[in-house]
Amino acid sequence: MSRAKHYTLTGVYSSETTSTMVHILSESNSIINQFLAEIRDVEIQKDRMRFRRNIERIGEIAAIEISKTMPYVVKDVTTPLGIAPVSVPSEQPVVGTILRAGLPLHTGILNYFDHADNAFVSAYRKHHKDGSFDIRLDYMSSPSLEGRILILADPMLATGSSMVVTFKEMMQHGKPKHTHIVACLASAQGVEYVKSHLPSDITLWVGAVDEELTAQSYIVPGLGDAGDLAYGTKE
Numbered sequence: 555m556s557r558a559k560h561y562t563l564t565g566v567y568s569s570e571t572t573s574t575m576v577h578i579l580s581e582s583n584s585i586i587n588q589f590l591a592e593i594r595d596v597e598i599q600k601d602r603m604r605f606r607r608n609i610e611r612i613g614e615i616a617a618i619e620i621s622k623t624m625p626y627v628v629k630d631v632t633t634p635l636g637i638a639p640v641s642v643p644s645e646q647p648v649v650g651t652i653l654r655a656g657l658p659l660h661t662g663i664l665n666y667f668d669h670a671d672n673a674f675v676s677a678y679r680k681h682h683k684d685g686s687f688d689i690r691l692d693y694m695s696s697p698s699l700e701g702r703i704l705i706l707a708d709p710m711l712a713t714g715s716s717m718v719v720t721f722k723e724m725m726q727h728g729k730p731k732h733t734h735i736v737a738c739l740a741s742a743q744g745v746e747y748v749k750s751h752l753p754s755d756i757t758l759w760v761g762a763v764d765e766e767l768t769a770q771s772y773i774v775p776g777l778g779d780a781g782d783l784a785y786g787t788k789e
Contacts, residue, residue: 574749576758579615586615590761593738594777606658606784609709609738613662616736616759620647620705621666623734623757646670647703648730650696652677652720655781659707659736667705671697673727675720689719700728709780711740711760713771714747721752734759739776741767 579586589608592598599605627644630637650673651660664670673696677689704724708717717735733756735748740760744767748758766774782788 574752574754574756574758576745576749576760576763577619578760578763579612579619580762584615586612586761589615590738593783594775599777599783602784602786609658609780609784610662610665612738612761613659613707613736614665617663617666617705619759620734620736624703645703647705647734648673648697648699649705649707650675650720650724651707652716653693654785655710655779656708658784659709659738663705663707663736670705671702673697673699673704673724675724677716677720689716691719691723694723696724696727698728699724699730701731702728704730704733705736706733707736709738710773710776711735711737711744711748711758712767712773713741714744714751717744717748718751732757737761738780739764739773741765741773743767744773 580590589611593605593608593612621643624647625644626641628639629642631640646669647667649660649663649667649670651657653674653676660672664672674694675691675696676693677691706717706721706724708720711717721733721735733753735756736759738761740758740763742763742765745758745760745763748756764773764776768774772778777783
């Protein structure tokens with residue numbers, strides 16, 4: 555028997571069959587809606603610098619939300635007039651991204667987690683004549699992930715297959731304590747694929763979830779090809 559899924563007023567998408575949480579950041583009105591509107595807008599997105607900066611901004615907002623879930627420790631800070639006890643993160647995450655489209659989102663997250671370690675993966679779709687495709691990984695650079703908090707960034711979670719392949723390959727570097735996946739836009743299909751193929755304790759943070767996915771695996775209404783919009787078309 556299928557289990558009903560639901561959206562709560564706090565923008566959290568969940569299922570009764572799994573503990574995976576998907577936080578939809580645009581469910582509650584905030585400035586992130588403006589940034590999402592601009593990266594979707596067919597005229598505004600022609601400005602590559604603005605497109606990249608808006609994706610960075612979404613990454614910054616996601617970083618703030620993720621930071622609220624992290625462990626903290628009280629540190630005494632010496633000021634010119636005395637001692638101030640301040641709660642600061644007790645550990646730093648590893649921020650990973652899928653090249654090349656993920657770079658602006660990675661930068662936004664790194665703007666706030668500026669002491670984080672970093673990981674990079676080159677993954678792409680290898681299309682076949684019948685319309686199907688495989689996910690190919692050409693390159694990976696990562697510190698040890700054992701016992702770490704891992705944040706994986708990719709602006710578009712379309713089918714979810716690139717993220718799943720990337721995550722599984724990264725496990726060669728150790729098992730993280732917790733993994734956060736950040737995307738600007740996701741398809742409902744991509745969300746379900748990630749939830750069914752990755753550990754249930756992973757947390758997803760997405761700007762918005764769109765219902766449709768084309769035969770070419772583009773999100774609809776989506777925004778187009780994030781990598782091309784940020785860095786230009788490729789052969």
